[in-house]
Amino acid sequence: MSKKPRRDRHWHNREIKRIKRERKISHTAALRVLEAEQAAAEISLPAWVRPKTVYVNDGWSPQGTPFTPPAGVAPMADPYGHAYEMSAAAYLLTFTVPDQEDFYGTEVSKTIDAIVHAHRFLVRPQAGWYRAAAQVHGPIPVTMPLTSDAPPSSGHVTATVLVVPVARIAPTMEALKAFLHDSFTAAATAILQRHPAPAPGLEPEQLPVDPGMAEQIQERLQPRTTSWMHLHPTLAAEGPVYETYPERVVDIRARGWRHTGKGRYTADLAEQRGLEPRTYDELAAIDGPLSVVRPPGEPDAAQFVEALTAAGTKAAATLLLALYQLAAHYRQWSQEADEPTGSLTAGAEEAQDSATMMDLVWSQGEQLAEQRDRIDTEALTVLKEELEYWTGTSQHYTEVAGNLAVLFSRAADAHGGWSALTDPDLRKMEKLQAWLMSQAKAPREAPTGPGVPRRPWETEPNLPT
Numbered sequence: 001m002s003k004k005p006r007r008d009r010h011w012h013n014r015e016i017k018r019i020k021r022e023r024k025i026s027h028t029a030a031l032r033v034l035e036a037e038q039a040a041a042e043i044s045l046p047a048w049v050r051p052k053t054v055y056v057n058d059g060w061s062p063q064g065t066p067f068t069p070p071a072g073v074a075p076m077a078d079p080y081g082h083a084y085e086m087s088a089a090a091y092l093l094t095f096t097v098p099d100q101e102d103f104y105g106t107e108v109s110k111t112i113d114a115i116v117h118a119h120r121f122l123v124r125p126q127a128g129w130y131r132a133a134a135q136v137h138g139p140i141p142v143t144m145p146l147t148s149d150a151p152p153s154s155g156h157v158t159a160t161v162l163v164v165p166v167a168r169i170a171p172t173m174e175a176l177k178a179f180l181h182d183s184f185t186a187a188a189t190a191i192l193q194r195h196p197a198p199a200p201g202l203e204p205e206q207l208p209v210d211p212g213m214a215e216q217i218q219e220r221l222q223p224r225t226t227s228w229m230h231l232h233p234t235l236a237a238e239g240p241v242y243e244t245y246p247e248r249v250v251d252i253r254a255r256g257w258r259h260t261g262k263g264r265y266t267a268d269l270a271e272q273r274g275l276e277p278r279t280y281d282e283l284a285a286i287d288g289p290l291s292v293v294r295p296p297g298e299p300d301a302a303q304f305v306e307a308l309t310a311a312g313t314k315a316a317a318t319l320l321l322a323l324y325q326l327a328a329h330y331r332q333w334s335q336e337a338d339e340p341t342g343s344l345t346a347g348a349e350e351a352q353d354s355a356t357m358m359d360l361v362w363s364q365g366e367q368l369a370e371q372r373d374r375i376d377t378e379a380l381t382v383l384k385e386e387l388e389y390w391t392g393t394s395q396h397y398t399e400v401a402g403n404l405a406v407l408f409s410r411a412a413d414a415h416g417g418w419s420a421l422t423d424p425d426l427r428k429m430e431k432l433q434a435w436l437m438s439q440a441k442a443p444r445e446a447p448t449g450p451g452v453p454r455r456p457w458e459t460e461p462n463l464p465t
Helices: 004-023 027-042 107-118 173-194 211-220 280-287 298-337 352-369 377-391 400-414 430-436
Strands: 086-088 091-098 121-124 128-131 133-137 156-168 205-207 248-250 256-261 264-267 291-293
Touching: 004 027, 086 173, 091 107, 091 173, 107 133, 107 156, 107 173, 121 173, 128 156, 133 211, 156 173, 156 211, 173 205, 264 280, 298 352, 298 377, 298 400, 298 430, 352 400, 352 430, 377 400, 400 430
Parallel strands: none
Antiparallel strands: 086 156, 091 156, 091 205, 121 128, 133 156, 248 256, 248 291, 256 264
16 A cells, blocks of 8 residues: 555645644644645746737736745735725825935836835735735825934935725634735835935834815825736725626737636637746736727727718728738737737637638738728728727726627617618628628618629519410
């Protein structure tokens, strides 16, 4: 009989006893900590690699991302606070840093950014890390003096900010106090890592704040907060936690992913791409930043419809050329980077509308590029800029084919139907009409023009001779 299971069991029991002794916790709590440590050890995230043609700022490097947990620290039993509602706190933070400024801003401003960044994860001693975020308001006009009364050293400045951390924690005073302590510890550590205290008594200091004063500061000073690239969906302000995960996201490599429940995502065309399902954190850490798929905002939609309407019978041709030019750019960039860096179908890669759209774009685009008399130049600029905004690297991605059908149908319903927005050559294309007019209220128009065969129900019956 192999002795390996017995050795594993002995090791398991020994580790539980060690954790109980070091952290002074119960057997059940120690078992949970050990299980969490083992689960964290099993997650092996490859280094994050930025696509060659995409620029991404702070927090994204091969050494880690905003979704890479603190090295060597196990997660708490519920690191995302699935069991709790959102809680917020507030306190004043006074710190002293060099009185310097460069192209990127003052040292006070950079320190505020570091405080925000430090709240991606908070660490509870002897418990583990958990998810949090923070807003930082300030510096406030009146600096709160340090209790030491130590004056700032030469070449330094003392500043006071309002820190408002948020997380999903237990609704008890004990949990709130521990949360505030964790927040201040993270903030102070971030400050001292940038600049050690210039003299004794000038260390970062946490000060209580009256709720009324905190509210006034929040109303008057714009907050510095977590970038959209760092925001975790479990920190949404409303709704049950698993409803906060977006239904669809697009990764930085222009691939679509759909939420399959409890924070897990499956890639579009997963088998062809050889991609396994991932948690939100794994997906964001490997292929983030992620863009949430959503419809266009109403002002943008109205501008899009207005451009189509202004183009008149050149609208459909102008739209196809805008799509073709953008698709050609994305194809070129992807070839240069040797990986996808832009897509017109990422929000709905497996949808029939997407396949229809791309077939028409590639079959008609090159011809339209050579027939500029069929194109409205002003509308082309507006439509192309909007489509690039929909599909570029940003907080949101707008699915193209389905939303184009909605907006084109809206323009057609309001301004004369299919014939009013198409030239004679495109008017007779049933495939194009079926896609762009799929959301129209008016019935489809029969294709017309030279060379269009009559449909079976339009031919006269064979009469007896």
